Amino acid sequence: MALQNLKDFHRPGAVEEVLALLSENDEALVLAGGTFIRGLEARGLLNGLETLVDIRRLGLDTIRVDADGIEAGATATLAKLQRVVAAQNAAWLGGLADALDCPPLQIRNTATLGGCLAASCPFFDIPTALVALDTEITIRGSDGERRLPLPELFFGLFANALEPGELITGLSIPHAAGHSAGAFGKLGAHANVLAIVNVAVQLTVDGGLCSAACVALGGGVADTVVRSPAAEAILTGSKLDPAALAAAGEAVAGDIQPLSDHQASAEYRRAVAKVMTRRTLERAVARLA
Amino acid sequence: MKQMISLEVNGEAHELAVEKNATLLRVLRDQLGLNGPKRGCDSGGCGCCTVHVDGQAVYSCMCYALSYDGASITTAEGLAVDGELHPLQTSFIEAGAVQCGYCTCGMMMAAKQLLDECPRPDEEQIRQGISGNLCRCTGYAKIVEAVKMASER
Numbered sequence A: 001m002a003l004q005n006l007k008d009f010h011r012p013g014a015v016e017e018v019l020a021l022l023s024e025n026d027e028a029l030v031l032a033g034g035t036f037i038r039g040l041e042a043r044g045l046l047n048g049l050e051t052l053v054d055i056r057r058l059g060l061d062t063i064r065v066d067a068d069g070i071e072a073g074a075t076a077t078l079a080k081l082q083r084v085v086a087a088q089n090a091a092w093l094g095g096l097a098d099a100l101d102c103p104p105l106q107i108r109n110t111a112t113l114g115g116c117l118a119a120s121c122p123f124f125d126i127p128t129a130l131v132a133l134d135t136e137i138t139i140r141g142s143d144g145e146r147r148l149p150l151p152e153l154f155f156g157l158f159a160n161a162l163e164p165g166e167l168i169t170g171l172s173i174p175h176a177a178g179h180s181a182g183a184f185g186k187l188g189a190h191a192n193v194l195a196i197v198n199v200a201v202q203l204t205v206d207g208g209l210c211s212a213a214c215v216a217l218g219g220g221v222a223d224t225v226v227r228s229p230a231a232e233a234i235l236t237g238s239k240l241d242p243a244a245l246a247a248a249g250e251a252v253a254g255d256i257q258p259l260s261d262h263q264a265s266a267e268y269r270r271a272v273a274k275v276m277t278r279r280t281l282e283r284a285v286a287r288l289a
Numbered sequence B: 001m002k003q004m005i006s007l008e009v010n011g012e013a014h015e016l017a018v019e020k021n022a023t024l025l026r027v028l029r030d031q032l033g034l035n036g037p038k039r040g041c042d043s044g045g046c047g048c049c050t051v052h053v054d055g056q057a058v059y060s061c062m063c064y065a066l067s068y069d070g071a072s073i074t075t076a077e078g079l080a081v082d083g084e085l086h087p088l089q090t091s092f093i094e095a096g097a098v099q100c101g102y103c104t105c106g107m108m109m110a111a112k113q114l115l116d117e118c119p120r121p122d123e124e125q126i127r128q129g130i131s132g133n134l135c136r137c138t139g140y141a142k143i144v145e146a147v148k149m150a151s152e153r
Helices: A015-024 A035-042 A078-088 A091-100 A113-118 A126-132 A229-235 A242-255 A266-288 B024-031 B087-095 B104-117 B123-129 B141-151
Strands: A008-010 A029-031 A051-054 A063-066 A069-073 A136-141 A144-149 A154-156 A167-174 A179-187 A197-206 A209-218 B003-009 B012-018 B050-053 B056-059 B072-074
Touching: A015 A051, A015 A136, A015 A167, A035 A113, A063 A078, A069 A078, A069 A113, A078 A091, A078 A113, A091 A126, A091 A179, A091 A197, A091 A266, A113 A126, A113 A167, A126 A179, A126 A197, A126 A209, A179 A266, A197 A266, A209 A229, A209 A242, A209 A266, A229 A242, A242 A266, B012 B024, B024 B050, B050 B104, B056 B104, B087 B104, B087 B141, B104 B123, B104 B141, B123 B141
Parallel strands: A008 A051, A029 A051, B003 B072
Antiparallel strands: A063 A069, A069 A167, A136 A144, A136 A167, A179 A197, A197 A209, B003 B012, B050 B056, B050 B072
Protein backbone atom coordinates (compact mmCIF):
# COMPACT_ATOMS: atom_id res chain seq x y z
CA MET A 1 0.00 0.00 0.00
CA ALA A 2 1.29 3.40 -0.90
CA LEU A 3 1.45 6.44 1.41
CA GLN A 4 1.70 3.89 4.19
CA ASN A 5 3.25 6.49 6.51
CA LEU A 6 0.57 9.13 6.02
CA LYS A 7 -0.39 10.44 9.47
CA ASP A 8 -2.28 13.66 8.80
CA PHE A 9 -4.71 14.62 6.07
CA HIS A 10 -5.62 18.26 6.66
CA ARG A 11 -8.51 20.02 4.97
CA PRO A 12 -8.16 23.63 6.13
CA GLY A 13 -10.73 26.27 5.26
CA ALA A 14 -8.48 29.35 5.15
CA VAL A 15 -5.19 30.27 3.48
CA GLU A 16 -3.75 31.32 6.88
CA GLU A 17 -4.34 27.80 8.21
CA VAL A 18 -2.52 26.34 5.20
CA LEU A 19 0.42 28.70 5.72
CA ALA A 20 0.57 27.77 9.41
CA LEU A 21 0.57 24.06 8.59
CA LEU A 22 3.26 24.52 5.95
CA SER A 23 5.46 26.62 8.21
CA GLU A 24 5.18 24.06 11.02
CA ASN A 25 6.18 21.21 8.77
CA ASP A 26 8.32 21.72 5.69
CA GLU A 27 7.83 18.08 4.68
CA ALA A 28 4.07 18.59 4.29
CA LEU A 29 2.80 18.36 0.73
CA VAL A 30 0.06 20.56 -0.69
CA LEU A 31 -2.73 18.56 -2.33
CA ALA A 32 -5.07 20.09 -4.88
CA GLY A 33 -6.47 17.87 -7.67
CA GLY A 34 -4.02 15.15 -6.70
CA THR A 35 -3.36 13.82 -10.19
CA PHE A 36 0.38 14.56 -10.03
CA ILE A 37 0.70 13.40 -6.42
CA ARG A 38 -1.08 10.12 -7.18
CA GLY A 39 1.28 9.63 -10.11
CA LEU A 40 4.28 10.07 -7.81
CA GLU A 41 2.69 7.82 -5.20
CA ALA A 42 2.05 5.07 -7.75
CA ARG A 43 5.74 5.13 -8.63
CA GLY A 44 6.64 4.66 -4.96
CA LEU A 45 8.13 8.14 -4.66
CA LEU A 46 6.08 9.32 -1.67
CA ASN A 47 6.49 6.39 0.69
CA GLY A 48 7.85 8.60 3.46
CA LEU A 49 5.13 11.25 3.20
CA GLU A 50 3.41 11.94 6.53
CA THR A 51 1.30 15.04 5.90
CA LEU A 52 -1.03 16.15 3.13
CA VAL A 53 -2.71 19.57 3.13
CA ASP A 54 -5.76 19.59 0.86
CA ILE A 55 -6.34 23.18 -0.31
CA ARG A 56 -9.62 22.70 -2.15
CA ARG A 57 -11.73 24.16 0.65
CA LEU A 58 -10.10 27.57 0.37
CA GLY A 59 -12.46 28.86 -2.31
CA LEU A 60 -9.53 29.47 -4.68
CA ASP A 61 -11.38 27.93 -7.60
CA THR A 62 -12.82 31.07 -9.16
CA ILE A 63 -11.97 32.46 -12.60
CA ARG A 64 -12.64 36.07 -13.52
CA VAL A 65 -12.40 37.57 -17.00
CA ASP A 66 -12.27 41.28 -17.73
CA ALA A 67 -10.60 43.74 -20.10
CA ASP A 68 -7.24 43.16 -18.37
CA GLY A 69 -7.30 39.41 -18.95
CA ILE A 70 -8.02 36.30 -16.90
CA GLU A 71 -7.54 35.91 -13.15
CA ALA A 72 -7.79 32.33 -11.94
CA GLY A 73 -7.50 30.78 -8.50
CA ALA A 74 -4.98 28.02 -7.90
CA THR A 75 -7.58 25.29 -7.43
CA ALA A 76 -9.63 26.09 -10.53
CA THR A 77 -9.64 22.95 -12.65
CA LEU A 78 -8.40 22.73 -16.21
CA ALA A 79 -12.03 21.99 -17.21
CA LYS A 80 -13.19 25.24 -15.65
CA LEU A 81 -10.53 27.25 -17.47
CA GLN A 82 -11.39 25.43 -20.69
CA ARG A 83 -15.04 26.53 -20.41
CA VAL A 84 -13.97 30.13 -19.80
CA VAL A 85 -11.50 30.11 -22.71
CA ALA A 86 -14.06 28.49 -25.03
CA ALA A 87 -16.60 31.18 -24.15
CA GLN A 88 -14.09 33.90 -25.06
CA ASN A 89 -13.46 32.28 -28.48
CA ALA A 90 -10.57 34.72 -29.02
CA ALA A 91 -7.55 34.33 -31.31
CA TRP A 92 -5.21 35.59 -28.59
CA LEU A 93 -6.27 32.62 -26.41
CA GLY A 94 -5.87 30.12 -29.26
CA GLY A 95 -2.77 28.47 -27.81
CA LEU A 96 -4.32 27.96 -24.40
CA ALA A 97 -7.48 26.54 -26.01
CA ASP A 98 -5.34 24.08 -28.02
CA ALA A 99 -3.40 23.00 -24.93
CA LEU A 100 -6.55 22.54 -22.84
CA ASP A 101 -7.85 20.13 -25.49
CA CYS A 102 -4.92 17.77 -24.83
CA PRO A 103 -5.59 16.22 -21.41
CA PRO A 104 -8.37 13.65 -21.27
CA LEU A 105 -11.71 14.59 -19.74
CA GLN A 106 -10.96 12.91 -16.42
CA ILE A 107 -7.72 14.84 -15.94
CA ARG A 108 -9.30 18.15 -16.97
CA ASN A 109 -12.06 17.60 -14.40
CA THR A 110 -9.58 16.95 -11.59
CA ALA A 111 -6.22 18.61 -12.20
CA THR A 112 -5.86 22.22 -11.05
CA LEU A 113 -4.00 25.18 -12.49
CA GLY A 114 -1.90 25.71 -9.36
CA GLY A 115 -1.07 22.02 -9.22
CA CYS A 116 0.06 21.75 -12.81
CA LEU A 117 2.40 24.71 -12.28
CA ALA A 118 3.74 23.73 -8.85
CA ALA A 119 4.57 20.27 -10.18
CA SER A 120 7.17 21.97 -12.40
CA CYS A 121 7.06 18.99 -14.71
CA PRO A 122 8.66 19.95 -18.03
CA PHE A 123 6.48 17.45 -19.90
CA PHE A 124 3.12 19.07 -19.04
CA ASP A 125 1.22 20.97 -21.74
CA ILE A 126 -0.64 23.73 -19.91
CA PRO A 127 2.47 25.42 -18.41
CA THR A 128 4.01 25.85 -21.87
CA ALA A 129 0.84 27.55 -23.10
CA LEU A 130 0.75 29.79 -20.00
CA VAL A 131 4.41 30.84 -20.47
CA ALA A 132 3.63 31.99 -24.02
CA LEU A 133 0.88 34.21 -22.58
CA ASP A 134 3.22 35.98 -20.09
CA THR A 135 1.29 34.52 -17.18
CA GLU A 136 2.18 35.70 -13.67
CA ILE A 137 1.49 33.72 -10.54
CA THR A 138 0.55 34.94 -7.10
CA ILE A 139 2.32 33.33 -4.17
CA ARG A 140 1.37 33.63 -0.50
CA GLY A 141 3.79 33.06 2.33
CA SER A 142 4.02 34.03 5.97
CA ASP A 143 5.66 37.32 4.86
CA GLY A 144 2.77 38.24 2.58
CA GLU A 145 2.11 38.05 -1.11
CA ARG A 146 4.44 38.20 -4.10
CA ARG A 147 4.03 37.87 -7.84
CA LEU A 148 6.32 35.98 -10.16
CA PRO A 149 6.44 35.79 -13.97
CA LEU A 150 5.83 32.16 -14.79
CA PRO A 151 9.14 31.11 -16.31
CA GLU A 152 10.90 32.10 -13.07
CA LEU A 153 8.81 29.59 -11.11
CA PHE A 154 10.43 26.73 -12.97
CA PHE A 155 13.76 26.13 -11.31
CA GLY A 156 14.69 22.75 -12.73
CA LEU A 157 13.38 19.27 -13.35
CA PHE A 158 10.42 18.92 -10.91
CA ALA A 159 11.87 21.82 -8.91
CA ASN A 160 10.23 25.19 -8.41
CA ALA A 161 11.22 28.52 -6.92
CA LEU A 162 8.71 28.38 -4.06
CA GLU A 163 10.30 28.98 -0.66
CA PRO A 164 9.41 26.59 2.16
CA GLY A 165 5.99 27.51 3.51
CA GLU A 166 4.85 29.25 0.33
CA LEU A 167 1.69 28.49 -1.60
CA ILE A 168 0.60 29.39 -5.14
CA THR A 169 -2.82 31.03 -4.74
CA GLY A 170 -3.59 32.12 -8.28
CA LEU A 171 -2.45 33.22 -11.68
CA SER A 172 -3.15 36.07 -14.02
CA ILE A 173 -3.05 35.98 -17.80
CA PRO A 174 -2.75 39.53 -19.17
CA HIS A 175 -4.96 40.32 -22.16
CA ALA A 176 -2.70 40.34 -25.21
CA ALA A 177 -2.32 43.84 -26.61
CA GLY A 178 -3.13 44.61 -30.24
CA HIS A 179 -3.87 42.08 -32.95
CA SER A 180 -2.56 38.88 -31.42
CA ALA A 181 -3.04 35.15 -31.96
CA GLY A 182 -1.66 32.06 -30.29
CA ALA A 183 -1.32 28.39 -31.07
CA PHE A 184 -0.07 25.28 -29.29
CA GLY A 185 1.15 21.98 -30.71
CA LYS A 186 2.04 18.72 -29.02
CA LEU A 187 3.85 15.65 -30.22
CA GLY A 188 2.82 12.64 -28.15
CA ALA A 189 2.10 8.99 -28.80
CA HIS A 190 -1.58 9.29 -27.78
CA ALA A 191 -3.91 11.52 -25.78
CA ASN A 192 -2.96 10.38 -22.32
CA VAL A 193 0.83 10.54 -22.48
CA LEU A 194 3.33 13.21 -21.63
CA ALA A 195 4.59 15.30 -24.53
CA ILE A 196 7.74 14.41 -26.42
CA VAL A 197 7.83 18.03 -27.50
CA ASN A 198 5.27 20.78 -27.08
CA VAL A 199 5.34 24.33 -28.44
CA ALA A 200 3.24 27.39 -27.67
CA VAL A 201 3.56 30.57 -29.68
CA GLN A 202 2.03 34.03 -29.43
CA LEU A 203 2.29 36.47 -32.33
CA THR A 204 1.21 40.10 -32.49
CA VAL A 205 1.11 42.06 -35.73
CA ASP A 206 0.99 45.76 -36.46
CA GLY A 207 0.92 47.18 -39.99
CA GLY A 208 1.74 43.86 -41.62
CA LEU A 209 4.82 43.23 -39.48
CA CYS A 210 5.23 41.11 -36.39
CA SER A 211 5.55 43.52 -33.46
CA ALA A 212 5.92 40.91 -30.71
CA ALA A 213 6.57 37.18 -30.65
CA CYS A 214 6.81 34.60 -27.92
CA VAL A 215 7.97 31.05 -28.58
CA ALA A 216 7.82 28.66 -25.61
CA LEU A 217 8.82 25.00 -25.70
CA GLY A 218 8.32 22.13 -23.28
CA GLY A 219 7.99 18.37 -23.25
CA GLY A 220 11.55 17.60 -22.31
CA VAL A 221 13.34 20.04 -24.61
CA ALA A 222 15.10 21.12 -21.39
CA ASP A 223 14.74 20.64 -17.62
CA THR A 224 12.04 23.31 -17.64
CA VAL A 225 9.74 25.04 -20.10
CA VAL A 226 11.97 27.46 -22.03
CA ARG A 227 11.52 30.40 -24.36
CA SER A 228 13.51 30.69 -27.56
CA PRO A 229 14.96 34.22 -27.78
CA ALA A 230 16.60 33.32 -31.12
CA ALA A 231 13.30 32.35 -32.73
CA GLU A 232 11.56 35.37 -31.22
CA ALA A 233 14.24 37.71 -32.63
CA ILE A 234 13.79 36.29 -36.14
CA LEU A 235 9.99 36.64 -35.98
CA THR A 236 9.91 40.14 -34.51
CA GLY A 237 9.93 42.70 -37.32
CA SER A 238 9.36 40.03 -39.96
CA LYS A 239 6.36 39.66 -42.25
CA LEU A 240 5.74 36.19 -40.78
CA ASP A 241 6.24 34.78 -44.27
CA PRO A 242 7.07 31.07 -44.74
CA ALA A 243 10.82 31.79 -44.80
CA ALA A 244 10.66 33.59 -41.45
CA LEU A 245 8.61 30.79 -39.86
CA ALA A 246 11.03 28.15 -41.16
CA ALA A 247 14.05 30.14 -39.94
CA ALA A 248 12.45 30.57 -36.52
CA GLY A 249 11.83 26.81 -36.39
CA GLU A 250 15.49 26.13 -37.12
CA ALA A 251 16.58 28.69 -34.54
CA VAL A 252 14.94 26.98 -31.55
CA ALA A 253 17.58 24.25 -31.72
CA GLY A 254 20.13 26.62 -30.19
CA ASP A 255 17.92 27.49 -27.21
CA ILE A 256 17.09 23.99 -26.00
CA GLN A 257 18.98 21.21 -24.23
CA PRO A 258 16.74 18.21 -24.84
CA LEU A 259 16.49 15.25 -22.49
CA SER A 260 16.73 11.61 -23.54
CA ASP A 261 14.20 9.24 -21.98
CA HIS A 262 12.06 6.19 -22.73
CA GLN A 263 9.94 8.25 -25.13
CA ALA A 264 12.57 9.91 -27.27
CA SER A 265 16.26 10.65 -27.61
CA ALA A 266 17.64 14.16 -27.29
CA GLU A 267 18.49 14.17 -31.01
CA TYR A 268 14.93 13.24 -31.92
CA ARG A 269 13.50 15.94 -29.65
CA ARG A 270 15.85 18.50 -31.21
CA ALA A 271 14.77 17.51 -34.72
CA VAL A 272 11.03 17.53 -34.04
CA ALA A 273 11.19 20.72 -31.96
CA LYS A 274 12.11 22.59 -35.14
CA VAL A 275 9.25 21.07 -37.12
CA MET A 276 6.71 21.48 -34.33
CA THR A 277 7.72 25.13 -33.90
CA ARG A 278 7.27 25.88 -37.59
CA ARG A 279 3.89 24.11 -37.73
CA THR A 280 2.64 25.82 -34.57
CA LEU A 281 3.72 29.20 -35.97
CA GLU A 282 1.77 28.42 -39.14
CA ARG A 283 -1.36 27.74 -37.09
CA ALA A 284 -0.97 31.02 -35.21
CA VAL A 285 -0.41 32.95 -38.45
CA ALA A 286 -3.59 31.40 -39.90
CA ARG A 287 -5.47 32.66 -36.86
CA LEU A 288 -4.18 36.20 -37.40
CA ALA A 289 -5.89 36.32 -40.79
CA MET B 1 -6.75 5.97 12.25
CA LYS B 2 -9.74 6.09 9.97
CA GLN B 3 -11.78 9.22 9.37
CA MET B 4 -15.50 9.51 8.68
CA ILE B 5 -16.84 10.85 5.40
CA SER B 6 -20.31 11.02 3.85
CA LEU B 7 -20.79 10.02 0.26
CA GLU B 8 -23.90 9.81 -1.84
CA VAL B 9 -23.30 6.89 -4.19
CA ASN B 10 -25.79 6.12 -6.95
CA GLY B 11 -28.43 8.04 -5.01
CA GLU B 12 -27.83 6.29 -1.70
CA ALA B 13 -26.30 8.06 1.32
CA HIS B 14 -23.36 6.40 3.09
CA GLU B 15 -21.37 7.24 6.20
CA LEU B 16 -17.98 5.61 5.83
CA ALA B 17 -14.87 5.25 7.93
CA VAL B 18 -11.98 5.48 5.47
CA GLU B 19 -8.21 5.19 5.72
CA LYS B 20 -6.41 8.50 5.17
CA ASN B 21 -4.55 7.16 2.17
CA ALA B 22 -7.55 5.43 0.58
CA THR B 23 -8.53 6.35 -2.94
CA LEU B 24 -12.14 6.80 -3.92
CA LEU B 25 -11.73 3.70 -6.09
CA ARG B 26 -10.73 1.59 -3.08
CA VAL B 27 -13.65 2.82 -1.04
CA LEU B 28 -16.13 2.15 -3.84
CA ARG B 29 -14.82 -1.33 -4.57
CA ASP B 30 -13.64 -2.63 -1.22
CA GLN B 31 -16.03 -0.91 1.19
CA LEU B 32 -19.18 -0.57 -0.91
CA GLY B 33 -18.70 -3.63 -3.11
CA LEU B 34 -19.18 -1.70 -6.32
CA ASN B 35 -17.08 -3.49 -8.92
CA GLY B 36 -18.08 -1.34 -11.91
CA PRO B 37 -15.05 0.90 -11.47
CA LYS B 38 -11.98 -1.28 -12.07
CA ARG B 39 -8.46 -1.10 -10.75
CA GLY B 40 -6.33 -1.14 -13.89
CA CYS B 41 -3.18 0.97 -13.94
CA ASP B 42 -4.17 2.62 -10.63
CA SER B 43 -2.36 5.78 -11.70
CA GLY B 44 -4.63 7.67 -14.09
CA GLY B 45 -3.52 6.17 -17.37
CA CYS B 46 -6.19 3.69 -18.45
CA GLY B 47 -9.60 5.06 -17.45
CA CYS B 48 -11.27 1.86 -16.29
CA CYS B 49 -11.84 3.37 -12.82
CA THR B 50 -13.84 6.31 -14.24
CA VAL B 51 -16.83 7.44 -12.15
CA HIS B 52 -18.74 10.70 -11.98
CA VAL B 53 -18.25 13.12 -9.10
CA ASP B 54 -21.05 15.66 -9.11
CA GLY B 55 -21.68 14.86 -12.77
CA GLN B 56 -18.06 15.13 -13.89
CA ALA B 57 -16.02 12.12 -15.02
CA VAL B 58 -12.89 11.53 -12.94
CA TYR B 59 -10.33 8.78 -12.48
CA SER B 60 -11.42 7.45 -9.07
CA CYS B 61 -7.95 5.94 -8.62
CA MET B 62 -6.50 9.47 -8.52
CA CYS B 63 -8.90 10.83 -5.90
CA TYR B 64 -8.14 10.60 -2.19
CA ALA B 65 -11.46 9.67 -0.60
CA LEU B 66 -11.08 12.19 2.24
CA SER B 67 -11.07 15.01 -0.29
CA TYR B 68 -14.51 13.95 -1.50
CA ASP B 69 -16.44 14.17 1.76
CA GLY B 70 -20.00 15.21 0.84
CA ALA B 71 -19.67 14.42 -2.87
CA SER B 72 -22.26 12.73 -5.03
CA ILE B 73 -20.81 9.77 -6.93
CA THR B 74 -22.24 7.82 -9.83
CA THR B 75 -20.70 4.53 -10.93
CA ALA B 76 -21.69 2.30 -13.84
CA GLU B 77 -24.00 0.53 -11.38
CA GLY B 78 -25.98 3.78 -11.19
CA LEU B 79 -26.61 4.03 -14.94
CA ALA B 80 -29.66 1.77 -15.06
CA VAL B 81 -32.85 3.20 -13.59
CA ASP B 82 -35.42 0.81 -12.09
CA GLY B 83 -33.90 -2.11 -13.94
CA GLU B 84 -34.07 -0.27 -17.25
CA LEU B 85 -30.65 -0.16 -18.92
CA HIS B 86 -29.18 3.21 -19.85
CA PRO B 87 -29.06 3.81 -23.65
CA LEU B 88 -25.26 3.51 -23.45
CA GLN B 89 -25.54 0.07 -21.88
CA THR B 90 -28.03 -1.14 -24.48
CA SER B 91 -25.89 0.26 -27.28
CA PHE B 92 -22.68 -1.34 -25.97
CA ILE B 93 -24.48 -4.70 -25.98
CA GLU B 94 -26.03 -4.24 -29.42
CA ALA B 95 -22.86 -2.91 -31.06
CA GLY B 96 -20.78 -5.71 -29.55
CA ALA B 97 -18.54 -3.07 -28.00
CA VAL B 98 -17.47 -5.40 -25.17
CA GLN B 99 -14.89 -8.15 -25.31
CA CYS B 100 -13.10 -8.74 -22.02
CA GLY B 101 -15.23 -6.01 -20.45
CA TYR B 102 -12.55 -4.56 -18.23
CA CYS B 103 -12.66 -1.08 -19.79
CA THR B 104 -16.42 -1.03 -20.38
CA CYS B 105 -17.74 0.59 -17.20
CA GLY B 106 -15.14 3.37 -17.35
CA MET B 107 -15.70 3.82 -21.06
CA MET B 108 -19.45 4.26 -20.50
CA MET B 109 -18.92 6.79 -17.71
CA ALA B 110 -16.62 8.88 -19.92
CA ALA B 111 -19.12 8.59 -22.79
CA LYS B 112 -21.92 9.61 -20.44
CA GLN B 113 -20.35 12.98 -19.71
CA LEU B 114 -19.77 13.47 -23.43
CA LEU B 115 -23.45 12.79 -24.21
CA ASP B 116 -24.63 14.89 -21.23
CA GLU B 117 -22.78 17.88 -22.68
CA CYS B 118 -22.94 17.10 -26.38
CA PRO B 119 -26.01 14.96 -27.18
CA ARG B 120 -25.16 14.49 -30.90
CA PRO B 121 -21.37 14.11 -31.12
CA ASP B 122 -19.60 13.33 -34.40
CA GLU B 123 -16.95 10.61 -34.56
CA GLU B 124 -14.11 13.03 -33.82
CA GLN B 125 -15.91 14.30 -30.70
CA ILE B 126 -16.59 10.73 -29.55
CA ARG B 127 -12.95 9.75 -29.97
CA GLN B 128 -11.88 12.91 -28.10
CA GLY B 129 -14.45 12.19 -25.36
CA ILE B 130 -13.09 8.71 -24.67
CA SER B 131 -9.43 9.64 -25.21
CA GLY B 132 -8.71 9.06 -21.53
CA ASN B 133 -9.87 5.43 -21.69
CA LEU B 134 -7.90 2.52 -23.06
CA CYS B 135 -9.38 -0.64 -24.57
CA ARG B 136 -6.99 -3.48 -25.41
CA CYS B 137 -9.51 -5.71 -27.24
CA THR B 138 -11.90 -4.00 -29.59
CA GLY B 139 -9.80 -1.47 -31.44
CA TYR B 140 -12.36 1.21 -30.49
CA ALA B 141 -14.41 0.97 -33.71
CA LYS B 142 -17.33 -0.76 -32.02
CA ILE B 143 -17.08 1.43 -28.94
CA VAL B 144 -17.33 4.54 -31.09
CA GLU B 145 -20.27 2.92 -32.90
CA ALA B 146 -21.97 2.15 -29.57
CA VAL B 147 -21.64 5.74 -28.35
CA LYS B 148 -23.00 6.96 -31.67
CA MET B 149 -25.94 4.56 -31.36
CA ALA B 150 -26.63 5.72 -27.82
CA SER B 151 -26.66 9.33 -28.98
CA GLU B 152 -29.39 8.45 -31.47
CA ARG B 153 -31.66 6.74 -28.93
